[in-house]
Amino acid sequence: MADYSEKFYLVRSDILPEAMKKTLDAKRMLDRGKAASVYEAVNQVGLSRSAFYKYKDAVYPFQQMVKEQxxxxxxxxxxxxxxxxxxxxxxxxxxxxxxxxxxxxxxxxxxxxxxxxxxxxxxxxxxxxxxxxxxxxxxxxxxxxxxxx
Known part of the structure; x- marks a missing residue:
């Protein structure tokens, strides 16, 4: 069985599970100050806090992962x-x-x-x-x- 723990993949957004997309939306709201807390952000996007915490350190927008050019x-x-x-x-x-x-x-x-x-x-x-x-x-x-x- 392959070890996927430290590998990264570039995946089109249309195949991501809805919970991952909503996690990205909640993180974006927090980063931009459109939500004051995780609780407020997840409520606005319709996501559970447990799903947010499950994915928050595992999913990032592509632009955030690209080094400065x-x-x-x-x-x-x-x-x-x-x-x-x-x-x-x-x-x-x-x-x-x-x-x-x-x-x-x-x-x-x-x-x-x-x-x-x-x-x-x-x-x-x-x-x-x-x-x-x-x-x-x-x-x-x-x-x-x-x-x-």
Whole structure:
């Protein structure tokens, strides 16, 4: 018989037992302050306290289990008013946290920008972010210099 005690699995939410889903909902309510106690949270989601305590340390949202992701991007930026601001707005729109920004002094109307982002909270894929950045009219190209934790 296999020992499942320390193994982790990625499972689609639609096949989870209802008690596990409700445990996740109750934990989310507690984390966000929408319930003041376990008793209040389980009552709001329709779960017994015993089921909550059975699953609370065993089930987590996938995003909570993923390590912090740091990506460094490099841009050739045209020297236009507001271009860096638009770049940062796109990063924020995608849920990225800006860690560092380095911009060279513009020479012949162009500056190099290196941007390090924490993408842990990103609400879309990296390819969509890169495409949105490349669609901005003041960039020649966007390069990924590094990706990882």
């Amino acid at each position: 740091i990506v460094t991007l490099f841009f050739h930026l045209e020297d236009q008013k507001g271009s860096l601001s638009q770049l940062l707005s796109v990063a924020a729109e995608f849920g990225c946290n800006v860690l560092t920004i380095h911009q060279t002094i513009p020479i012949q109307g162009k500056a190099n920008v290196t941007l390090s982002l924490n993408t842990t909270g990103m609400n879309a894929g990296m390819n969509r972010l890169l495409q949105q950045l490349q669609d901005l009219e003041f960039f020649d190209n966007v390069e990924v210099l590094s990706s990882g934790a």
